[in-house]
Structure formats: structure tokens, C-alpha cells
Amino acid sequence: MIRPLPAAPSYGATDLAGVLPSAAASLGVKGFRGALPQARGAVVVLVDGLGAELLRARSGHAPFMRTLMIDAASATAGFPSTTATSMGTFGTGLPPGSHGLLGYQVVDPATDLLFNELSWENGPDPRRWQREPTVFERVAPAGIETTMVANDYFNGSGLTTAALRGAGFATAATLAQRVDIVLARVARQPRSLTYLYWGNLDRTGHEFGCGSWEWVDELEAVDAELQRLSARLPRGVSLTITADHGMIDIPESNKTDIAFDPELAAGVRHTGGEMRSLQLYCEPGATDDVLAAWTARLGEQGWVLPMADAVSKGLFGPVQPHIAPRLGDVLVAMDGPYGYWDSRVMTITVGELIGQHGSLTSAEMAVPVLHRPAD
Known part of the structure; x- marks a missing residue:
């Protein structure tokens, strides 16, 4: 007999949906709620594919994040547990049924054609497809500088426009370079909300498997850079680390x-x-x-x-x-x-x-939400 269907995600304040809203609330932006301590600035890092169960199983290779896991509550990304949908949830603070980014490939009812919400090739107008304001758009009137640091091809892409519009953009090839960009930005303007994306862990898991030594090597490299980021952030700036989904290997x-x-x-x-x-x-x-x-x-x-x-x-x-x-x-x-x-x-x-990922198992749905308060 098939196991009962897992419980539906709560899409609550302690889940992926609450990460950016909670960071905004900690900066004193009206209209947001969260339990994070007050801060002058906030840095949020999303490591693509860093599932909570994977991190827990390999925590010996991530000593910095392991220290943050002690006080971390369980969290879920939402369903389906895939990047396009999770970016919508992360960027808007809303569940998929509200932001409308419902999967890797979906049908546009206006054309009855499939399109890929990750690449957005031949997709609809992203502002029409995802009409809700993003957290970055809602933060802007408060005078808080916002920046997204990610791959260059994300700048102006369909998915970025749909899910994360409203932030300034910066790019660099390596994680170390992106960390340097973040540190320079927050040193210049501590009262800011800065988002850093890193996708190589997900890419490594797809290619070699999340049980591979290559995945562990990448995890170690990510952990070391996040520790450097944490150590060099100015006083008053918090750090939150999360992910968009986990992963499972398929023979x-x-x-x-x-x-x-x-x-x-x-x-x-x-x-x-x-x-x-x-x-x-x-x-x-x-x-x-x-x-x-x-x-x-x-x-x-x-x-x-x-x-x-x-x-x-x-x-x-x-x-x-x-x-x-x-x-x-x-x-x-x-x-x-x-x-x-x-x-x-x-x-x-x-x-x-x-x-692979996308389904309802905890290996795919559970994500870490790790927080280091502002000093």
C-alpha cells in the first residue's frame, strides 16, 4: 500500500516563504512580520540544492553551517520542490497558488503550449504571469538598498523578473568573488537587504549525484566561503542561509x-x-x-x-x-x-x-533556514 500523502506545506513565517519577509521585518520595514532580531542590514544567501537532510547527513563537512543548525527549526520549501517554484515563493513570500510559478514546465492556458519556467524560453510576459509584488519591490519605498548577486544570465531573465524584480543586480563568476561583492556593498551601505545566489551545489548534485564526493567537495567550499562572509560582515548586519529544495539520486x-x-x-x-x-x-x-x-x-x-x-x-x-x-x-x-x-x-x-527533485519527500522538501544575528 502507498504511504499516505505527506502533510501539505504550511508556507509559514519559518519556512522558505518567510525568509525574505522576516529579513525585511528585522530592518523595520512596515508591512512585514518576522521573529528575527532587529538589524541595520541583512544578507540572505540561497544555496541551490542544499536540502536540510543532505546538510544534516554531511554536516561534518560543513562546520560553519553546523554551528547554526543547533538553533534552527525545521523548514520546508513548498511544492513542487523545484527551483522555479521555490524562487517564486522566496521572492514574493507567497505560496505557489498565489504567485503562480507552478513547476519546471507548465502550460500557458492562453496558448495551450508548454513552457519552461526556469529558462523562460518562449514564455509569457513575466510581469503578467506573476503579478504579485515581490519583497524587493515592497522594501524599496522604505529607502533600503537592495541587491541581488547571482549569475550574469539571471539579470533581466524571465524568472528573475517574475520572482525577484525590484533589486539591483551584480554578478561574478566564483562564490568568493560574489562574497567580496556582498562585503563591499554592505560596507558602503549597512542599511540594506542583499541576496546572494549560488547554484553550483545543485549543478554538482544533478551531474554526479548528491551522494558523490564531488558534491561533498562543493559543500566544503561553500561552507568555507559562508564562514568568511559571516566573519567579515559589518556590525549590525545579519546573515541568513537557506535553499530552494533538496535532492535525491535516481538510478x-x-x-x-x-x-x-x-x-x-x-x-x-x-x-x-x-x-x-x-x-x-x-x-x-x-x-x-x-x-x-x-x-x-x-x-x-x-x-x-x-x-x-x-x-x-x-x-x-x-x-x-x-x-x-x-x-x-x-x-x-x-x-x-x-x-x-x-x-x-x-x-x-x-x-x-x-x-533529481520536485516531489513531496522530506529529502526534497525540507530546507535549512540558518540565521546568524547581527552583532
Whole structure:
């Protein structure tokens, strides 16, 4: 028998949704609430792919972050546990059902075409797609300088515009260089909100697996730079470290390409989502048959349910009326180390990745929220 569906995320103040709002509240910005101590400035670091369970298991390789874990509460990124959705939650402080970034690949109801919310290639106007104000936009009237330090191709991208618009932008290739940028910015203007993104840990996990020595090496390098950042921050500036999702390794033998599986492909008009969390957009009248076929095939490998049930159970938080048409008809979420993908709409490179995420397991959903108060 399949395990009961995990509890829905709370999208509360202590979760990923509360990280930027809590930092803004600590700076005294009206309209935000949080439990963080008061600070003159705040630096928030998001390490892509740094799941809480992975960090806990490898904490011996992250001595600095381990010291911060002692007082850290459990936190969740939200669902689906994927970067595009989590960036929406992180940037707006809202659940996916409100900001509308619902997965790796989703259907635009205006065109009935899939687009990738990470690359945003051929996607809709990001300001129309995600119409809610971001935390950075809400902080600006308070006169607090905001900066995002990330990869150069993020500047003005569809996802950045949708989820993180409103902040100034700076870029550098290495994590050490990005830390130097942050230190220079906060030294010049301590009363500021600065966001640093680092994606190499996620990339390493995808390519080599999150159980690999390469992943551990990258974790050690990240921890060392974050310790340097913490040690050199000016007095009065706090540091918060979080992540957008965790990760799980999937053996090649446990991956199924539904493009070559007529039984699973039958009745499916579009395959949205990703390998660990699929949203199936069904042909008219085919939803029940699709549900039956996928339920019979997956067995104990995961959860299969009508999207209406997923919404009623609160997996996406409250779903706004203009967001609901973006969701598929059937949700498929993996439990064990399995993955299903569709090479007709997903690249071979994505299908070959070892580390995967997106589903409801705690290995993918749980993220650290580590805080070092201002001195």
C-alpha cells in the first residue's frame, strides 16, 4: 500500500516563504512580520540544492553551517520542490497558488503550449504571469538598498523578473568573488537587504549525484566561503542561509521515458512538471483513464491523484482563480528513488541527470533556514 500523502506545506513565517519577509521585518520595514532580531542590514544567501537532510547527513563537512543548525527549526520549501517554484515563493513570500510559478514546465492556458519556467524560453510576459509584488519591490519605498548577486544570465531573465524584480543586480563568476561583492556593498551601505545566489551545489548534485564526493567537495567550499562572509560582515548586519529544495539520486534503471510507453502516454495531451513531479494535462474525457493507468503502474513508487484533490489538500497553498487553469489534470509525485519523464518535451540531458527533485519527500522538501544575528 502507498504511504499516505505527506502533510501539505504550511508556507509559514519559518519556512522558505518567510525568509525574505522576516529579513525585511528585522530592518523595520512596515508591512512585514518576522521573529528575527532587529538589524541595520541583512544578507540572505540561497544555496541551490542544499536540502536540510543532505546538510544534516554531511554536516561534518560543513562546520560553519553546523554551528547554526543547533538553533534552527525545521523548514520546508513548498511544492513542487523545484527551483522555479521555490524562487517564486522566496521572492514574493507567497505560496505557489498565489504567485503562480507552478513547476519546471507548465502550460500557458492562453496558448495551450508548454513552457519552461526556469529558462523562460518562449514564455509569457513575466510581469503578467506573476503579478504579485515581490519583497524587493515592497522594501524599496522604505529607502533600503537592495541587491541581488547571482549569475550574469539571471539579470533581466524571465524568472528573475517574475520572482525577484525590484533589486539591483551584480554578478561574478566564483562564490568568493560574489562574497567580496556582498562585503563591499554592505560596507558602503549597512542599511540594506542583499541576496546572494549560488547554484553550483545543485549543478554538482544533478551531474554526479548528491551522494558523490564531488558534491561533498562543493559543500566544503561553500561552507568555507559562508564562514568568511559571516566573519567579515559589518556590525549590525545579519546573515541568513537557506535553499530552494533538496535532492535525491535516481538510478538510471529506475527512470521511465513515457514517450516509449504507450500505456502511460495514452490520453496525455501535455507532460508538465519534471521527472519527480509530473503534471499531466489530459485529453478531453481521458482524465479517469489516465488516473487508472498511472495508479496501476506506479503502485508504491509514488502518489497519483486528481489535481483537484492536490489543490483541496493545500499542496500549493490557496490557489487563486487566475492561477488554477495553469495546473494539469493529474498529479504524479514520486516517493521512492524513481523518475518518469517524457523525452518528447524534456531534453535527454535532463533525463540523464542523477540528482533529481520536485516531489513531496522530506529529502526534497525540507530546507535549512540558518540565521546568524547581527552583532
